[in-house]
Amino acid sequence: NSFQNIIETPYGSAEKVAPFDVATSYNNFYEFGYGKNDPKDKSAEFKTTPWTITVEGEAGKTGVFDLDDIIKESMLEERIYRLRCVEAWSMVIPWVGVSLGDVLRRFEPTSKAKYVYFETLYDPKQMPAQRGGSFDWPYREGLRIDEAMNPLAMFAVGMYGSVLPNQNGAPVRLVIPWKYGFKSIKSIVKIRFVETMPETTWSLLAPSEYGFYANVNPNVDHPRWTQKQERRLPSGVLFPNVIDTEMFNGYSEEVASLYAGMDLSRFY
Protein backbone atom coordinates (compact mmCIF):
# COMPACT_ATOMS: atom_id res chain seq x y z
CA ASN A 1 0.00 0.00 0.00
CA SER A 2 2.98 2.33 0.15
CA PHE A 3 3.66 4.75 -2.68
CA GLN A 4 6.87 4.75 -4.69
CA ASN A 5 8.88 7.83 -5.62
CA ILE A 6 6.94 10.39 -3.64
CA ILE A 7 8.23 13.90 -4.38
CA GLU A 8 9.78 15.46 -1.28
CA THR A 9 8.75 19.02 -0.39
CA PRO A 10 10.13 21.40 2.23
CA TYR A 11 6.71 21.79 3.93
CA GLY A 12 6.92 21.20 7.64
CA SER A 13 10.30 19.53 7.61
CA ALA A 14 11.07 21.06 11.02
CA GLU A 15 7.86 19.73 12.63
CA LYS A 16 7.58 16.78 14.98
CA VAL A 17 5.24 14.35 13.24
CA ALA A 18 2.55 12.57 15.28
CA PRO A 19 3.05 8.80 15.65
CA PHE A 20 1.12 6.85 13.00
CA ASP A 21 -0.98 5.04 15.62
CA VAL A 22 -2.13 8.34 17.10
CA ALA A 23 -3.07 9.85 13.76
CA THR A 24 -5.05 6.75 12.81
CA SER A 25 -6.88 6.09 16.10
CA TYR A 26 -7.94 9.58 17.18
CA ASN A 27 -10.26 10.80 14.45
CA ASN A 28 -13.38 12.84 13.90
CA PHE A 29 -15.19 11.08 11.07
CA TYR A 30 -18.78 11.16 12.26
CA GLU A 31 -20.01 8.91 9.46
CA PHE A 32 -18.47 6.08 11.48
CA GLY A 33 -19.49 7.31 14.96
CA TYR A 34 -18.92 10.16 17.37
CA GLY A 35 -16.17 8.52 19.46
CA LYS A 36 -12.56 9.25 18.57
CA ASN A 37 -11.89 5.50 18.14
CA ASP A 38 -15.09 4.78 16.21
CA PRO A 39 -13.68 5.62 12.77
CA LYS A 40 -10.86 3.11 13.22
CA ASP A 41 -13.06 0.47 14.84
CA LYS A 42 -15.93 0.71 12.36
CA SER A 43 -14.34 1.45 9.00
CA ALA A 44 -12.37 -1.75 8.36
CA GLU A 45 -14.89 -3.01 5.78
CA PHE A 46 -15.19 0.33 4.00
CA LYS A 47 -14.73 -0.20 0.25
CA THR A 48 -12.64 2.44 -1.52
CA THR A 49 -11.98 0.78 -4.89
CA PRO A 50 -13.27 1.45 -7.44
CA TRP A 51 -13.93 5.09 -6.58
CA THR A 52 -15.49 7.71 -8.81
CA ILE A 53 -15.98 11.42 -8.38
CA THR A 54 -18.84 13.31 -10.01
CA VAL A 55 -17.85 16.75 -11.28
CA GLU A 56 -20.71 19.19 -11.89
CA GLY A 57 -21.53 22.85 -12.34
CA GLU A 58 -19.68 25.79 -13.80
CA ALA A 59 -16.85 23.95 -15.53
CA GLY A 60 -15.85 22.92 -19.03
CA LYS A 61 -15.25 19.27 -18.20
CA THR A 62 -17.98 17.70 -16.11
CA GLY A 63 -19.01 14.09 -15.64
CA VAL A 64 -18.04 11.04 -13.65
CA PHE A 65 -14.32 10.46 -13.29
CA ASP A 66 -12.39 7.52 -11.93
CA LEU A 67 -10.11 8.57 -9.10
CA ASP A 68 -7.21 6.76 -10.77
CA ASP A 69 -7.69 8.99 -13.81
CA ILE A 70 -7.68 12.17 -11.73
CA ILE A 71 -4.50 11.43 -9.79
CA LYS A 72 -1.48 9.61 -11.11
CA GLU A 73 0.99 8.09 -8.69
CA SER A 74 3.86 9.93 -10.38
CA MET A 75 2.39 13.29 -9.35
CA LEU A 76 2.29 12.60 -5.62
CA GLU A 77 4.17 14.76 -3.15
CA GLU A 78 4.62 14.57 0.60
CA ARG A 79 3.78 17.62 2.69
CA ILE A 80 3.98 17.80 6.46
CA TYR A 81 1.16 19.99 7.72
CA ARG A 82 -0.15 21.05 11.10
CA LEU A 83 -3.79 20.00 11.51
CA ARG A 84 -5.74 22.15 13.98
CA CYS A 85 -9.11 20.80 15.08
CA VAL A 86 -11.84 23.25 16.10
CA GLU A 87 -11.95 21.31 19.39
CA ALA A 88 -8.59 22.86 20.34
CA TRP A 89 -6.27 19.93 19.70
CA SER A 90 -3.77 19.55 16.90
CA MET A 91 -1.43 17.05 15.25
CA VAL A 92 1.31 17.14 12.65
CA ILE A 93 0.63 14.80 9.73
CA PRO A 94 2.75 13.89 6.69
CA TRP A 95 0.17 13.88 3.87
CA VAL A 96 0.61 12.44 0.38
CA GLY A 97 -1.22 14.06 -2.50
CA VAL A 98 -1.25 16.91 -4.97
CA SER A 99 -2.22 20.57 -5.02
CA LEU A 100 -6.00 20.87 -5.06
CA GLY A 101 -5.74 23.68 -7.61
CA ASP A 102 -3.93 21.43 -10.10
CA VAL A 103 -6.78 18.93 -9.91
CA LEU A 104 -9.56 21.52 -10.15
CA ARG A 105 -8.00 23.38 -13.10
CA ARG A 106 -8.19 20.26 -15.23
CA PHE A 107 -11.99 20.45 -15.05
CA GLU A 108 -11.72 23.95 -16.56
CA PRO A 109 -13.86 25.98 -14.16
CA THR A 110 -15.56 28.94 -15.87
CA SER A 111 -15.61 32.56 -14.72
CA LYS A 112 -18.90 31.79 -12.96
CA ALA A 113 -17.18 29.31 -10.65
CA LYS A 114 -16.81 31.54 -7.57
CA TYR A 115 -16.94 28.66 -5.11
CA VAL A 116 -16.32 24.96 -5.13
CA TYR A 117 -18.49 22.53 -3.23
CA PHE A 118 -17.53 19.03 -2.03
CA GLU A 119 -19.57 16.12 -0.80
CA THR A 120 -18.69 12.96 1.16
CA LEU A 121 -20.07 9.56 0.21
CA TYR A 122 -23.56 8.83 1.49
CA ASP A 123 -23.84 5.10 2.09
CA PRO A 124 -25.52 4.14 5.38
CA LYS A 125 -24.74 0.47 4.74
CA GLN A 126 -21.05 1.20 4.97
CA MET A 127 -21.17 4.26 7.22
CA PRO A 128 -23.19 3.19 10.27
CA ALA A 129 -23.65 6.63 11.83
CA GLN A 130 -25.39 7.89 8.70
CA ARG A 131 -28.40 5.78 9.73
CA GLY A 132 -29.40 8.33 12.31
CA GLY A 133 -28.36 11.27 14.38
CA SER A 134 -28.80 14.98 14.03
CA PHE A 135 -26.74 15.36 10.88
CA ASP A 136 -28.28 16.09 7.53
CA TRP A 137 -26.11 13.69 5.53
CA PRO A 138 -24.17 13.70 3.28
CA TYR A 139 -21.38 15.78 4.80
CA ARG A 140 -20.88 18.95 2.75
CA GLU A 141 -18.04 21.41 2.55
CA GLY A 142 -16.94 24.26 0.34
CA LEU A 143 -14.21 26.76 -0.42
CA ARG A 144 -14.01 30.05 -2.21
CA ILE A 145 -12.35 29.36 -5.56
CA ASP A 146 -9.25 31.41 -4.72
CA GLU A 147 -8.88 29.48 -1.47
CA ALA A 148 -9.17 26.20 -3.36
CA MET A 149 -6.56 27.35 -5.88
CA ASN A 150 -4.07 28.39 -3.17
CA PRO A 151 -1.00 26.16 -3.52
CA LEU A 152 -1.26 25.07 0.15
CA ALA A 153 -4.68 23.45 -0.39
CA MET A 154 -4.16 19.74 -0.90
CA PHE A 155 -6.05 16.89 -2.50
CA ALA A 156 -4.69 14.00 -0.46
CA VAL A 157 -4.75 10.28 -1.15
CA GLY A 158 -2.22 9.15 1.43
CA MET A 159 -0.38 9.76 4.66
CA TYR A 160 2.85 8.42 6.18
CA GLY A 161 3.93 7.32 2.70
CA SER A 162 0.98 4.98 2.13
CA VAL A 163 -2.63 5.15 0.97
CA LEU A 164 -5.04 6.85 3.36
CA PRO A 165 -6.37 4.52 6.05
CA ASN A 166 -10.18 4.33 5.86
CA GLN A 167 -10.59 6.19 9.15
CA ASN A 168 -8.62 9.14 7.78
CA GLY A 169 -10.88 9.73 4.80
CA ALA A 170 -9.89 7.16 2.18
CA PRO A 171 -9.52 7.18 -0.68
CA VAL A 172 -9.38 10.94 -1.18
CA ARG A 173 -9.83 14.00 1.03
CA LEU A 174 -8.99 17.65 1.28
CA VAL A 175 -6.29 19.03 3.56
CA ILE A 176 -6.69 22.75 4.14
CA PRO A 177 -4.05 23.40 6.79
CA TRP A 178 -4.95 27.02 7.63
CA LYS A 179 -8.56 26.11 8.41
CA TYR A 180 -10.11 24.06 11.21
CA GLY A 181 -10.05 20.35 10.49
CA PHE A 182 -13.74 20.01 9.66
CA LYS A 183 -13.14 21.94 6.41
CA SER A 184 -10.89 19.11 5.22
CA ILE A 185 -13.71 16.91 3.94
CA LYS A 186 -13.13 13.16 3.66
CA SER A 187 -14.06 10.40 1.20
CA ILE A 188 -15.07 12.84 -1.52
CA VAL A 189 -17.53 11.71 -4.21
CA LYS A 190 -18.73 15.02 -5.61
CA ILE A 191 -17.16 18.28 -6.72
CA ARG A 192 -19.45 21.08 -7.91
CA PHE A 193 -18.36 24.50 -9.19
CA VAL A 194 -20.93 27.09 -8.14
CA GLU A 195 -21.56 30.82 -8.30
CA THR A 196 -22.93 31.37 -4.78
CA MET A 197 -21.57 30.34 -1.40
CA PRO A 198 -22.57 26.71 -0.80
CA GLU A 199 -24.16 25.43 2.40
CA THR A 200 -21.80 23.44 4.58
CA THR A 201 -22.62 20.81 7.19
CA TRP A 202 -21.33 22.43 10.37
CA SER A 203 -22.51 25.92 9.56
CA LEU A 204 -25.98 24.49 8.87
CA LEU A 205 -25.95 22.64 12.17
CA ALA A 206 -24.74 25.51 14.38
CA PRO A 207 -24.32 28.73 12.38
CA SER A 208 -23.31 30.80 15.41
CA GLU A 209 -20.46 28.43 16.18
CA TYR A 210 -19.10 27.31 12.81
CA GLY A 211 -18.78 29.66 9.86
CA PHE A 212 -18.11 29.02 6.19
CA TYR A 213 -14.53 30.27 6.39
CA ALA A 214 -13.45 28.53 9.62
CA ASN A 215 -9.94 29.92 9.41
CA VAL A 216 -7.75 29.04 12.37
CA ASN A 217 -7.79 32.26 14.37
CA PRO A 218 -6.67 32.68 18.00
CA ASN A 219 -8.43 36.05 18.16
CA VAL A 220 -11.89 34.66 17.50
CA ASP A 221 -13.01 32.20 20.17
CA HIS A 222 -15.53 29.48 19.64
CA PRO A 223 -18.59 30.66 21.60
CA ARG A 224 -18.04 27.90 24.12
CA TRP A 225 -14.29 27.49 24.37
CA THR A 226 -11.09 29.39 23.73
CA GLN A 227 -9.13 29.07 20.49
CA LYS A 228 -6.05 30.89 21.82
CA GLN A 229 -4.25 27.67 22.67
CA GLU A 230 -4.28 24.08 21.56
CA ARG A 231 -3.18 20.70 22.87
CA ARG A 232 -0.59 19.34 20.45
CA LEU A 233 -1.19 15.60 20.48
CA PRO A 234 -0.04 13.20 21.68
CA SER A 235 -0.20 14.47 25.26
CA GLY A 236 2.05 13.24 28.05
CA VAL A 237 0.55 11.01 30.75
CA LEU A 238 -0.10 13.83 33.22
CA PHE A 239 0.53 16.95 31.20
CA PRO A 240 -0.75 17.99 27.79
CA ASN A 241 1.51 19.82 25.41
CA VAL A 242 -0.32 23.16 25.35
CA ILE A 243 0.94 25.64 22.76
CA ASP A 244 -0.30 28.98 21.47
CA THR A 245 -2.47 28.77 18.38
CA GLU A 246 -1.09 30.80 15.48
CA MET A 247 -3.05 32.97 13.06
CA PHE A 248 -4.04 30.85 10.04
CA ASN A 249 -2.41 27.96 11.91
CA GLY A 250 0.99 29.50 11.14
CA TYR A 251 0.37 29.77 7.38
CA SER A 252 -0.20 33.56 7.27
CA GLU A 253 2.57 34.12 4.78
CA GLU A 254 0.87 31.89 2.23
CA VAL A 255 -2.81 32.73 2.81
CA ALA A 256 -3.30 36.03 4.68
CA SER A 257 -3.64 37.93 1.38
CA LEU A 258 -6.79 35.92 0.57
CA TYR A 259 -8.58 37.71 3.38
CA ALA A 260 -7.19 41.24 3.02
CA GLY A 261 -9.76 43.78 4.20
CA MET A 262 -12.16 41.16 5.55
CA ASP A 263 -13.50 41.34 9.10
CA LEU A 264 -12.51 37.88 10.28
CA SER A 265 -14.54 38.11 13.46
CA ARG A 266 -17.64 38.51 11.30
CA PHE A 267 -16.61 36.01 8.62
CA TYR A 268 -15.42 33.32 11.02
Added chain:
Amino acid sequence: MSVFWDRKEKPYVMLLFLMPLFWMVGSLFLGRYFPDPGKALMNLSGIWASVFIIAVLSMTPIVKYMSLRVVSRYRRFVGLTAFFYAIFHLITYLVLFAGLNLSWIVSDLLDKPYIYAGVVALMVLSVLAATSTKSMMKRLGKRWKPTHKFIYLAVVCVVAHLWWQVKSDVTVALWVSVFIVPLLSFRFNQIYFYKKYFKKT
Protein backbone atom coordinates in the same frame (compact mmCIF):
# COMPACT_ATOMS: atom_id res chain seq x y z
CA MET B 1 -12.14 9.83 63.09
CA SER B 2 -14.01 7.55 65.50
CA VAL B 3 -17.26 9.26 64.54
CA PHE B 4 -16.52 8.79 60.88
CA TRP B 5 -15.75 5.08 61.18
CA ASP B 6 -18.89 4.49 63.20
CA ARG B 7 -19.96 1.50 61.13
CA LYS B 8 -17.74 -1.43 60.41
CA GLU B 9 -18.82 -1.86 56.78
CA LYS B 10 -17.86 1.74 56.03
CA PRO B 11 -14.29 1.07 54.82
CA TYR B 12 -15.66 -1.42 52.29
CA VAL B 13 -18.28 1.06 51.09
CA MET B 14 -15.54 3.63 50.72
CA LEU B 15 -13.45 1.20 48.72
CA LEU B 16 -16.46 0.57 46.49
CA PHE B 17 -17.00 4.28 45.96
CA LEU B 18 -13.33 4.74 45.10
CA MET B 19 -13.33 1.98 42.49
CA PRO B 20 -14.05 4.41 39.62
CA LEU B 21 -11.07 6.51 40.74
CA PHE B 22 -8.74 3.50 40.86
CA TRP B 23 -10.02 2.41 37.46
CA MET B 24 -9.48 5.87 35.93
CA VAL B 25 -6.01 6.39 37.41
CA GLY B 26 -4.99 2.84 36.46
CA SER B 27 -6.23 3.30 32.90
CA LEU B 28 -4.44 6.63 32.68
CA PHE B 29 -1.08 5.09 33.55
CA LEU B 30 -1.74 2.10 31.30
CA GLY B 31 -2.11 4.58 28.43
CA ARG B 32 -5.74 3.71 27.72
CA TYR B 33 -6.62 7.40 27.32
CA PHE B 34 -3.73 8.07 24.96
CA PRO B 35 -3.25 10.34 22.98
CA ASP B 36 -5.52 12.90 24.67
CA PRO B 37 -5.91 11.76 28.30
CA GLY B 38 -6.98 15.21 29.47
CA LYS B 39 -10.14 15.13 27.43
CA ALA B 40 -11.00 11.51 28.23
CA LEU B 41 -10.40 11.80 31.96
CA MET B 42 -12.16 15.15 32.21
CA ASN B 43 -15.27 13.60 30.65
CA LEU B 44 -15.12 10.44 32.76
CA SER B 45 -14.55 12.23 36.07
CA GLY B 46 -17.48 14.51 35.27
CA ILE B 47 -19.66 11.49 34.56
CA TRP B 48 -18.77 9.93 37.93
CA ALA B 49 -19.47 13.17 39.77
CA SER B 50 -22.89 13.22 38.07
CA VAL B 51 -23.52 9.58 39.01
CA PHE B 52 -22.94 10.29 42.70
CA ILE B 53 -25.09 13.42 42.56
CA ILE B 54 -27.88 11.34 41.04
CA ALA B 55 -27.30 8.76 43.78
CA VAL B 56 -27.61 11.26 46.60
CA LEU B 57 -30.79 12.70 45.09
CA SER B 58 -32.30 9.21 44.76
CA MET B 59 -31.82 8.44 48.43
CA THR B 60 -34.88 10.23 49.78
CA PRO B 61 -37.33 8.47 47.44
CA ILE B 62 -35.60 5.14 48.07
CA VAL B 63 -35.86 5.56 51.83
CA LYS B 64 -39.44 6.74 51.54
CA TYR B 65 -40.85 4.08 49.25
CA MET B 66 -38.68 1.08 49.99
CA SER B 67 -38.22 1.65 53.70
CA LEU B 68 -34.51 1.03 53.30
CA ARG B 69 -33.37 2.89 56.40
CA VAL B 70 -29.78 1.75 55.95
CA VAL B 71 -29.59 3.88 52.81
CA SER B 72 -30.24 7.11 54.67
CA ARG B 73 -27.21 6.51 56.88
CA TYR B 74 -25.03 6.90 53.83
CA ARG B 75 -26.49 10.13 52.53
CA ARG B 76 -23.56 12.23 53.73
CA PHE B 77 -21.06 9.66 52.54
CA VAL B 78 -22.52 9.60 49.04
CA GLY B 79 -22.71 13.40 48.97
CA LEU B 80 -19.07 13.71 49.97
CA THR B 81 -18.13 11.21 47.27
CA ALA B 82 -19.93 13.38 44.69
CA PHE B 83 -17.93 16.35 45.98
CA PHE B 84 -14.73 14.31 45.77
CA TYR B 85 -15.33 13.38 42.11
CA ALA B 86 -16.29 16.99 41.30
CA ILE B 87 -12.93 18.13 42.69
CA PHE B 88 -11.18 15.38 40.74
CA HIS B 89 -13.02 16.63 37.64
CA LEU B 90 -11.74 20.16 38.32
CA ILE B 91 -8.18 18.90 38.73
CA THR B 92 -8.29 16.91 35.49
CA TYR B 93 -9.53 20.03 33.70
CA LEU B 94 -6.86 22.30 35.20
CA VAL B 95 -3.89 19.96 34.90
CA LEU B 96 -4.50 17.25 32.30
CA PHE B 97 -6.76 19.20 29.95
CA ALA B 98 -5.56 22.82 30.12
CA GLY B 99 -2.01 21.98 31.23
CA LEU B 100 -2.24 24.69 33.95
CA ASN B 101 -2.02 27.20 31.10
CA LEU B 102 -3.25 30.36 32.76
CA SER B 103 -4.36 32.07 29.57
CA TRP B 104 -6.47 29.03 28.61
CA ILE B 105 -8.09 28.75 32.04
CA VAL B 106 -8.76 32.47 32.40
CA SER B 107 -10.40 32.82 28.99
CA ASP B 108 -12.57 29.75 29.72
CA LEU B 109 -13.51 31.21 33.08
CA LEU B 110 -14.27 34.67 31.77
CA ASP B 111 -16.70 34.06 28.98
CA LYS B 112 -17.85 30.50 28.75
CA PRO B 113 -21.35 30.00 30.20
CA TYR B 114 -21.00 26.26 30.74
CA ILE B 115 -17.91 26.86 32.82
CA TYR B 116 -19.89 29.25 35.06
CA ALA B 117 -22.52 26.58 35.56
CA GLY B 118 -19.84 24.08 36.58
CA VAL B 119 -18.17 26.59 38.89
CA VAL B 120 -21.47 27.39 40.64
CA ALA B 121 -22.22 23.69 41.08
CA LEU B 122 -18.76 23.12 42.52
CA MET B 123 -19.05 26.08 44.91
CA VAL B 124 -22.39 24.81 46.20
CA LEU B 125 -20.96 21.32 46.70
CA SER B 126 -17.99 22.81 48.58
CA VAL B 127 -20.30 24.65 50.97
CA LEU B 128 -22.38 21.53 51.51
CA ALA B 129 -19.28 19.43 52.12
CA ALA B 130 -17.89 22.01 54.56
CA THR B 131 -21.16 22.06 56.50
CA SER B 132 -21.66 18.30 56.50
CA THR B 133 -19.99 17.56 59.83
CA LYS B 134 -21.92 16.94 63.03
CA SER B 135 -20.49 20.05 64.65
CA MET B 136 -21.52 22.20 61.69
CA MET B 137 -25.00 20.70 61.84
CA LYS B 138 -25.20 21.75 65.48
CA ARG B 139 -23.84 25.20 64.80
CA LEU B 140 -26.20 25.89 61.92
CA GLY B 141 -29.18 24.41 63.73
CA LYS B 142 -32.38 25.32 61.93
CA ARG B 143 -30.48 26.91 59.08
CA TRP B 144 -28.77 23.63 58.17
CA LYS B 145 -31.66 22.17 56.21
CA PRO B 146 -32.33 25.26 54.04
CA THR B 147 -28.59 25.51 53.37
CA HIS B 148 -28.51 21.95 52.09
CA LYS B 149 -31.52 22.58 49.85
CA PHE B 150 -28.95 24.33 47.65
CA ILE B 151 -28.16 20.87 46.26
CA TYR B 152 -31.04 21.54 43.86
CA LEU B 153 -29.25 24.60 42.50
CA ALA B 154 -26.12 22.49 42.05
CA VAL B 155 -28.10 19.81 40.23
CA VAL B 156 -29.68 22.32 37.84
CA CYS B 157 -26.20 23.74 37.17
CA VAL B 158 -24.83 20.26 36.46
CA VAL B 159 -27.54 19.62 33.87
CA ALA B 160 -26.91 23.04 32.27
CA HIS B 161 -23.14 22.38 32.34
CA LEU B 162 -23.67 19.13 30.44
CA TRP B 163 -26.09 20.39 27.78
CA TRP B 164 -24.20 23.60 27.16
CA GLN B 165 -20.99 21.88 26.18
CA VAL B 166 -22.48 19.34 23.74
CA LYS B 167 -20.88 19.50 20.31
CA SER B 168 -22.78 16.66 18.70
CA ASP B 169 -22.92 13.69 21.06
CA VAL B 170 -25.79 14.19 23.52
CA THR B 171 -25.52 10.75 25.16
CA VAL B 172 -24.11 11.83 28.53
CA ALA B 173 -26.26 14.95 28.85
CA LEU B 174 -29.33 12.91 27.97
CA TRP B 175 -28.67 10.06 30.42
CA VAL B 176 -27.96 12.39 33.31
CA SER B 177 -31.15 14.33 32.52
CA VAL B 178 -33.18 11.12 32.29
CA PHE B 179 -32.35 10.47 35.95
CA ILE B 180 -32.27 13.98 37.32
CA VAL B 181 -35.46 15.42 35.82
CA PRO B 182 -37.80 12.84 37.44
CA LEU B 183 -35.92 13.12 40.73
CA LEU B 184 -36.30 16.89 40.71
CA SER B 185 -39.96 16.77 39.75
CA PHE B 186 -40.53 14.23 42.52
CA ARG B 187 -39.20 16.76 45.03
CA PHE B 188 -41.16 19.68 43.68
CA ASN B 189 -44.33 17.60 43.56
CA GLN B 190 -43.79 16.63 47.13
CA ILE B 191 -43.48 20.24 48.22
CA TYR B 192 -46.55 21.18 46.19
CA PHE B 193 -48.76 18.42 47.59
CA TYR B 194 -47.49 18.98 51.08
CA LYS B 195 -48.55 22.59 50.95
CA LYS B 196 -51.86 21.82 49.30
CA TYR B 197 -53.14 19.03 51.52
CA PHE B 198 -51.35 19.07 54.81
CA LYS B 199 -50.29 22.48 55.80
CA LYS B 200 -53.74 24.02 56.14
CA THR B 201 -55.20 21.25 58.27
